[in-house]
Amino acid sequence: NCQGCDHNSTTRLDQLNYASQAAAAGDLGGIEAVRRRKVITIGLGTITYNPECVAVICAAGEAKARQVRNAVEEPAHVNYPATALHKLPGAIFFVTAGAAKLLLERQLVNLQRLSSVDERMAERVLVSLSLQLRKRLLDLTAEDIEQCPLAAHVVERMAKPLTELASAVRASLIAKIERGCKVHEGKRFLHTEPHHDDIMLGYLPAVLRNTRSSSNEHHFVCATSGFNSVSNRHMLMLLNRVERFLASGTYRRLCAEGYFAKDTALGFRRRDVWKFLDGIAAADDELRDEGAARRLVSNLCQIYGDTAEPDGKALTSRLTILRKYFQGQYAGQKDLQPVQTLKGSCREFEAECVWGYIGWQIPNISHLRLGFYTADIFAPEPTHQRDVMPIVELMRNVMPDIVSVALDPEASGPDTHYKVLQALTAALQQHAGEANRHDMLIWGYRNVWFRFEPFEVSTIIPVSLQTISTLNHMFLSAFESQRDAEFPAHEIQGPFCAMSQKVQVEQYDIIETCLGYEWFHEHPSPLIRASRGLVFLKEMSLAEALQESRALRKQTEDF
Numbered sequence: 001n002c003q004g005c006d007h008n009s010t011t012r013l014d015q016l017n018y019a020s021q022a023a024a025a026g027d028l029g030g031i032e033a034v035r036r037r038k039v040i041t042i043g044l045g046t047i048t049y050n051p052e053c054v055a056v057i058c059a060a061g062e063a064k065a066r067q068v069r070n071a072v073e074e075p076a077h078v079n080y081p082a083t084a085l086h087k088l089p090g091a092i093f094f095v096t097a098g099a100a101k102l103l104l105e106r107q108l109v110n111l112q113r114l115s116s117v118d119e120r121m122a123e124r125v126l127v128s129l130s131l132q133l134r135k136r137l138l139d140l141t142a143e144d145i146e147q148c149p150l151a152a153h154v155v156e157r158m159a160k161p162l163t164e165l166a167s168a169v170r171a172s173l174i175a176k177i178e179r180g181c182k183v184h185e186g187k188r189f190l191h192t193e194p195h196h197d198d199i200m201l202g203y204l205p206a207v208l209r210n211t212r213s214s215s216n217e218h219h220f221v222c223a224t225s226g227f228n229s230v231s232n233r234h235m236l237m238l239l240n241r242v243e244r245f246l247a248s249g250t251y252r253r254l255c256a257e258g259y260f261a262k263d264t265a266l267g268f269r270r271r272d273v274w275k276f277l278d279g280i281a282a283a284d285d286e287l288r289d290e291g292a293a294r295r296l297v298s299n300l301c302q303i304y305g306d307t308a309e310p311d312g313k314a315l316t317s318r319l320t321i322l323r324k325y326f327q328g329q330y331a332g333q334k335d336l337q338p339v340q341t342l343k344g345s346c347r348e349f350e351a352e353c354v355w356g357y358i359g360w361q362i363p364n365i366s367h368l369r370l371g372f373y374t375a376d377i378f379a380p381e382p383t384h385q386r387d388v389m390p391i392v393e394l395m396r397n398v399m400p401d402i403v404s405v406a407l408d409p410e411a412s413g414p415d416t417h418y419k420v421l422q423a424l425t426a427a428l429q430q431h432a433g434e435a436n437r438h439d440m441l442i443w444g445y446r447n448v449w450f451r452f453e454p455f456e457v458s459t460i461i462p463v464s465l466q467t468i469s470t471l472n473h474m475f476l477s478a479f480e481s482q483r484d485a486e487f488p489a490h491e492i493q494g495p496f497c498a499m500s501q502k503v504q505v506e507q508y509d510i511i512e513t514c515l516g517y518e519w520f521h522e523h524p525s526p527l528i529r530a531s532r533g534l535v536f537l538k539e540m541s542l543a544e545a546l547q548e549s550r551a552l553r554k555q556t557e558d559f
Contacts, residue, residue, distance in 0.1 A: 002081065003078075007044045007045065007083075009043035010046050019490040020490075021034045025486065025487045030231065047085070051089070053088055055092070059094075059096070060095070060096045061099055062099065062101055063449075064095075065101040068095055070082070071093070073104060104149065107150055122158060125148070126154075128150070129145075131514070136514065136515065136516045137167075137170045138166055145162060170514065173515060176457065176458060176460040177462065177511070181527055181528070183209055183210055188401050189210065189216060189217065189402045189403075190219050190404070191219065192405060194222075194406050194416045194417045194419075194420040195229070195416065197479055198417075200471065200474065202406065202500075204467070204470075204471050205533075206443075219364050219366065219400070220365045221366040221368060222351055224373035225344025225367065228375060229481065230343035231331070231486050236323065239319050239322060241292055242300075243316070243319055244289070245289070245290060246315055246316060251312065260298050260308035270361050270362065272294045272349070275290055276291030276353050277353060297315060299349075300318055300342070303338050303342055304318060304338060335375060344369065347481065351365065351478075353477075354479070370382070370390065371383075372386070372423075382419050382422055382426075388427050388430070391424055392431055395427060395435075399437070400440065401439075401441065402440070402441045403428065404443040405421055405444055405445070405545065417449070418552070422553060428440070428545065429542075429546060438542055439542075442539070442544070443539055447503070448499040448503060456536075458537065462534060463532065463534060464527070465530070468532065471500065475497035482496060504534060
């Protein structure tokens with residue numbers, strides 16, 4: 001029963017709305033497959049027809065917190081289908097602590113149970129109240145506090161004047177922004193991501209700012225091959241590019257150079273990226289397509305053992321086989337192992353093109369292809385030898401000072417994010433012990449799947465319209481397979497870069513409301529005056545990051 005369904009609806013054959021389609025895409029083989037299907041649903045009217053019905057709803061994880069809060073606390077309305085259950089005395093929710101995070105009474109009880117209330121808690125409730133009332137922190141009044149049970153409890157427990165508390169929260173937010181304006185010097189960064197676009201969608205503005213200093217060294221690594229997110233339709237488009245390329249004189253010339261020989265792969269793989277980016281810069285689709293086709297030919301030779309001969313017969317035969325294969329596969333069907341590798345290599349090329357935008361190339365770009373990432377419904381858990389040790393080896397080579405990790409909360413976004421976090425923190429712990437590097441700084445980031453609240457972060461990075469435009473251009477140009485993603489975000493019908501922009505702009509709105517627009521627009525720094533979005537980062541010591549990972553594991557696995 002989607003948003004907008006009549007509370008008197010009966011059991012029926014129905015069409016899912018976009019948000020529900022996107023939410024179901026992960027289970028049904030992608031958005032393309034879901035769009036073609038209708039669903040049979042028990043109507044809200046059917047469920048509530050018997051007033052003695054016992055309705056049990058289970059929800060786990062912070063990702064469900066907003067829906068749980070709406071279902072319980074909002075008045076009955078078609079915008080919130082679960083509110084139809086209010087009329088049932090036997091309706092009951094079973095939720096985890098994360099899913100109950102936004103319930104007002106639960107929050108108040110949790111506050112009352114705390115032995116002490118600190119500045120972080122004051123920041124949490126006052127920022128929330130400021131946003132709710134659309135008032136600056138300094139404009140909050142005693143009457144406003146009295147109307148909010150959480151704020152009233154915190155102010156009473158802290159025994160400080162409201163003006164002092166509001167000023168302290170304001171100063172905290174400003175300090176986080178100022179910290180986000182600083183650039184590191186002489187550092188080695190290891191940027192990690194579960195999927196190939198997580199860094200870009202999570203904290204690209206921080207990457208761009210820190211790559212401008214030549215004293216910094218950056219290494220980008222994706223933990224998985226990402227083949228599940230490459231559609232058969234996209235692969236057919238790439239095969240058509242290769243077919244045109246094989247008929248060109250350029251292909252025959254490159255064969256004569258030994259371009260596709262394995263022993264010369266590194267230099268020529270860089271040239272693939274340069275050619276692709278030359279095409280983007282010149283708005284020349286032929287050049288762009290040639291760069292992508294070069295890489296796909298190399299991948300076909302490596303994966304299937306084909307030889308790139310000037311006549312192109314072996315490769316043409318391979319294209320025919322693959323075209324028949326992709327046309328015969330239904331969306332979401334498990335691919336053969338070589339095809340999984342081929343699809344993953346397409347994602348890897350896209351990532352190399354993204355970081356080529358800002359001058360970084362292999363070997364500063366790594367693709368780990370960790371073994372836990374499969375196409376199985378029940379994917380295996382990470383193991384030390386298979387999944388942790390490749391990360392340890394990479395850290396031994398890079399010797400990073402700053403390491404980024406995708407830090408999603410309990411049961412939010414893809415399961416892959418959680419598994420990569422566990423493998424990565426295990427590798428960090430082992431590397432720190434081996435190299436005596438307990439001084440590493442860890443950047444925790446989130447992207448389109450979930451968001452930090454201001455009190456949870458240490459650093460707030462200003463994002464200008466120029467940077468937003470750069471992010472969108474980089475994403476749409478390089479991540480061709482994700483322009484129409486198979487597993488999209490449910491909040492917006494569009495590419496992930498549009499969702500990332502939405503998140504950054506909404507985060508700016510939160511802080512601008514708290515500080516007032518004058519603070520931004522009249523600031524002496526042009527960087528802050530130009531801000532129209534914000535990125536939230538959580539900087540942690542190694543010990544704090546390990547504790548965060550252990551706490552998440554306990555929530556998720558009760559371990």
